[in-house]
Amino acid sequence: MQPSAGPALPHTRARSVHWITTAAVIAAVIGSAALVQPAGASTGAPAPGAEAGAKAGTPADVPPPDPKAVHFPLECAGAPVDVVDKASGDLDGDGRPETVAVVRCHSETGTPPSGLFVLSTDPAAGTAPRIVETLVDPKEQRSFKGLRIDGRTVRATVLGYSTDDVPRCCPDQQRDYGWEWRSGTYYEIPGPLANSV
Incomplete structure (x- = not known):
C-alpha cells in the first residue's frame, strides 16, 4: 500500500539542532550516572581472594590449619616429627577449611x-x-601416598605389610581408601583390595 501524499507530520522533521541537543542531554545523563554510586560501593578490582559468589567465612578467606603448629601423639624418642604430606579443604561444610596431615617420626x-x-x-x-x-x-x-581431598572425602593409598617378616622399609601391600564426612563423623570407605605393591 502506497503512503498517501501530503505534508509530513510536524514531529517527523528534525533539525540538526534538535539532534545535537538530544545527544548532549543523553551524554550528561550517562556521565552523571557513572559518577554517582550507592553508599558502600567500591571501585576498581575486587579484593584479593574475593571471587564471584564468595561469602565471608568461606575457605577462600580463612587460612587452613598449619600442621607444624600441632602437637601430634607420636612417641619419637626425642626425634622430631615430620609432616610428610598434607591437603586442605572444607570437609564438614562449616565454611572453614580442615587440614589432613600425614605425620611420622623423623x-x-x-x-x-x-x-x-x-x-x-x-x-x-x-x-x-x-x-x-x-x-x-x-x-x-x-604409610600413605597420593593424599588428596575430593569434595568432602579424604582419599589416599594406604601401604602396609603382609607379615611381620617384611622389612619396614618396603611395604608389600596397598589399598585405596576414602574417609567421608557424614552425619558428624568420618566414615572409612575401603577400595578394592590390591594384591601387592
Missing part, C-alpha cells in the same frame, strides 16, 4: 609408621589448630 633410614590426622581451627581468633580426628593411628604400622 628417620634417616627405613619407613617409620605414619598417622593420618584431621586438623581444625576454632573460630576464636588466636586459637591454635588441633586434632579433631585420627583417621589412621601410627600404631597400625601404615
